[in-house]
Amino acid sequence: MFQTAELGQKVTKDEFKERELELRTELLSLQQKLRKVSSFPVLIDFAGVRGAGKGTSASLLNKWMDARLIDTFGYYERSEEENERPVFWRYWRDLPSHGRMGIYLSGRYSRPMLEYVYGNINQEQFYQRLKRIIRFEKLLADDGALIQKFWMHISREVQEVRLRKLEKDPLRSWRMSDKDWKHWELYDRFIDATEQVIAQTNTGHAPWQIIEGEDHYYRSLRVGEVMRDALVRHLKTIKIRRKYQKELSQQLDDQEPSNGSTRQLTIMDGLDMSKHLAKGEYKGLLKKAQGRLGALHQQAVQNKKSCVLVFEGPDAAGKGGSIRHITEPLDARFFKVHQFSAPTDEELAHHYLWRFWRCIPRSGRLTIFDRSWYGRVLVERVEGFADNNEWRRAYAEINDFEEQLIENNIVLLKFWIHISAEEQLARFEARQKIPHKQWKLTEEDWRNRDKWDDYAKATHDMIQHTSKKDSPWILVENNNKHYGRIKVLNAVCDALENAIDNQPETVS
């Protein structure tokens, strides 16, 4: 694989100067076009052998283009903040918005490679880590992102010369560490790992380009040219792709409802909506449950155990009330409620999951999502904000996201707060009559109500695809709010208790 990057490719200084001028002009104009179109982000990754020009190439791209439209990230050891969150949290945080570029040095590939070369993880674990990267890249590419990955290569011999030179240079020797020689000794193992990385992750939508890094002029021009060609190609294809997606989505929506389908029950049809609690009993249970929750939350904070609660349900189902009764007994420093409605401009300029990744808490926090990423397969599906293919692939994307939360030992519970259509009507009418509740009822609520059956179908599909043993949907019969609140509180307490009791011992 790497013989092709040990050919001694060279460019003279004069040739470089001449070509550089042309290339800069081309790149700048492409960058302007990117900003103008502003419909996708660009991710540029530099990985490779120490001394092969990762850093200088990143600097050059910044110099050649308008650096204000580029964010450059170098990754080192994970910070305390990062350590308390899923591994990919920092890569989500550092995603460029549409029209911008992100340059990544020692990014997502770095740690799995190191751990594999050091022998901390075995082959299968290594592949598992790569799987996560593959999914991350696929999800971004499906959303339109341009991803270009550079592997900067020099031979073992060239690297040795580089390191010796660096060591002797009084002005630059501080950049050397023992690790550099250690890695040089492990050169062959790194190459072996790299070969696997490239073979596994060299996809059409996120390709690797191996660059011979020995000659500064050659490698710089190649990096610039590959980026230029990738930008030209992507700007052209994204236009066609978007056009095609629109046409496709239209065709699928036009598809006349099939001649007939068997009437199907939804999982909500199986709920006993008459369940209720008398006020007296409720008060006693509430006091007990809230007391229990308060104590458990204290313990969770001490044990650094995080908890994420998701609330979805029809309008007026009582999500807000359920949430309030959870937060009442909690220490305000250690919980947070995020409420989601239509996305902001900034959020729209990112992948739909981006705004939720931002809310992933540090350890020991309880975080409540009042509506959530499930909007993708509920409101966005029903209202057509996400096209047919977008919401269909969202199930896998969401499962992957939640898998990462669970791997990070976060307790994840998802509540579907349900009411019957009749009960909703009664609550709407009540809101209309009570002056201080009128603001809670909007035209949109009535419009959504007209689509009750569509929402029911979407909810049923959502539960089928995303309810799993370790992150179940809990269906809450909430025609009677007393009954519902107690069910939610007890479910949260049980899950927290179970998680605290079964927490893996950590060496501190």
Add this chain to the structure above:
Amino acid sequence: MFQTAELGQKVTKDEFKERELELRTELLSLQQKLRKVSSFPVLIDFAGVRGAGKGTSASLLNKWMDARLIDTFGYYERSEEENERPVFWRYWRDLPSHGRMGIYLSGRYSRPMLEYVYGNINQEQFYQRLKRIIRFEKLLADDGALIQKFWMHISREVQEVRLRKLEKDPLRSWRMSDKDWKHWELYDRFIDATEQVIAQTNTGHAPWQIIEGEDHYYRSLRVGEVMRDALVRHLKTIKIRRKYQKELSQQLDDQEPSNGSTRQLTIMDGLDMSKHLAKGEYKGLLKKAQGRLGALHQQAVQNKKSCVLVFEGPDAAGKGGSIRHITEPLDARFFKVHQFSAPTDEELAHHYLWRFWRCIPRSGRLTIFDRSWYGRVLVERVEGFADNNEWRRAYAEINDFEEQLIENNIVLLKFWIHISAEEQLARFEARQKIPHKQWKLTEEDWRNRDKWDDYAKATHDMIQHTSKKDSPWILVENNNKHYGRIKVLNAVCDALENAIDNQPETVS
């Protein structure tokens, strides 16, 4: 995940009769359309709980549609023939051609599930197996295939009732085995495994549909309706998709050659093409090498060690001669040479890798490919038979294919038989002059020669992306055929010897 399929969905017999008639008509007409368009195959998978109606659903689809256009496959233990080949060989063999349908019972998902539930493989190995399936499905879907997977579900309680009934029925009790009750006892573990399978492999291009299997009428109609909707959707989208791919490919080809690119060396530029062997020396080395190869091949046959040799190179480079000198000393029962040129109609109606999978030998054989799957990234790329995205994603597809050969303990060597452009010209001219060699030179050879640089670039990229430690490209300087032949022979001998010496002990 499965609560949504335990709702007691039911359809009356009368309703079934009425709906069935409509549905059959729809399905038949869609099947005719599929055959007329004839641009993609349909794969239908049935998996699920014993007794939930996998077999009867498959039969119904055959009954409802024209069974001559459907191939139905049920898989049991692997046969001896299958055991000697990579796991996916049988699934490749059983792929329907464009315009046809394949129905699969207990197919590719069955074995990984069983082995995981029985505890023969761990979680990570399980995921590795699923990865292979995911890639298989992606590769077919990328090529246009419609893939629909059904998970037929019944609850543990319903299954128990079913099994008891079956046991007591004198006419059907032969269908019961001890395994059925054993699996029933493992019900929860199967469900746990299934949940993982569905979460990991439920993709937009190969979705799972969970069907409640308790009521025969309901589940039959649902299966038929889902297939109908999938066919309608796919027939519509494939048209748009093909149009888009054409437009895209055209745009990318039109893309004016970038203002300029740094002149790049190819890996062939680094070869010392003056290498040669004098005739006398050659004869001695040839005799020795052929003797060695004959003996090693005998051993390989006995040890059931297979070997796959791939030959690629420019026209007139001497691939044929190299191959003849390998086969000379071999026992004709245990080797085979496959020569590939333009695909046949039948081959064109399948995925491009299909015709190569068919040639994968049983254990202990030596198989030579005179031109190969690499045509995808060489001639098909240069001549535009494969569009830009097709050949770009082919590297990953090919690596995945070869990974499966290597996992199956096949020795895989890939030879690039190289000559310089000058030498090619000399050989062409010689062929023109010698009457009995004129047939070997065609107009196409001259046309290919005009594209020498394009082919060189494609070859360089191919080697960069597909040469790996365990399946390297061996570049053969063949301006002097003596030198080249000995290099090839020795490489084959070394690889065989190494493989035989290091063969893992098998318990027999």
